Amino acid sequence: MYFEYCQVLFFFFVSVIFVSILLFASFFIVRQMPSAEKLSSYECGFNPYEDARLKFEVRFFLIGLLFIVFDLEIAFLLP
Helix, strand or coil: CCHHHHHHHHHHHHHHHHHHHHHHHHHHHCCCCCCHHHHCCCCCCCCCCCCCCCCCCHHHHHHHHHHHHHHHHHHHHCC
16 A cells, blocks of 8 residues: 555655765866856846845736736637
8 A cells, every 4th residue: 555655655765865976976067167258248248236046026026927817818718
């Protein structure tokens, strides 16, 4: 009865181990040499005023989700 769940748990642990190995390998393999050009401001020429991560209102996400839902509904309704 619990044999099916053991298989799922096994694949979960294998995937966690695989992902962790890939993350650690990518961290140690990559060459991290920041140059002055990489650390300079991007295209506009001046440093940003504040953090780029601004808080968005939930309404924007709600409108986006509703658009996706109704867009897919129309797409499946037409054929």
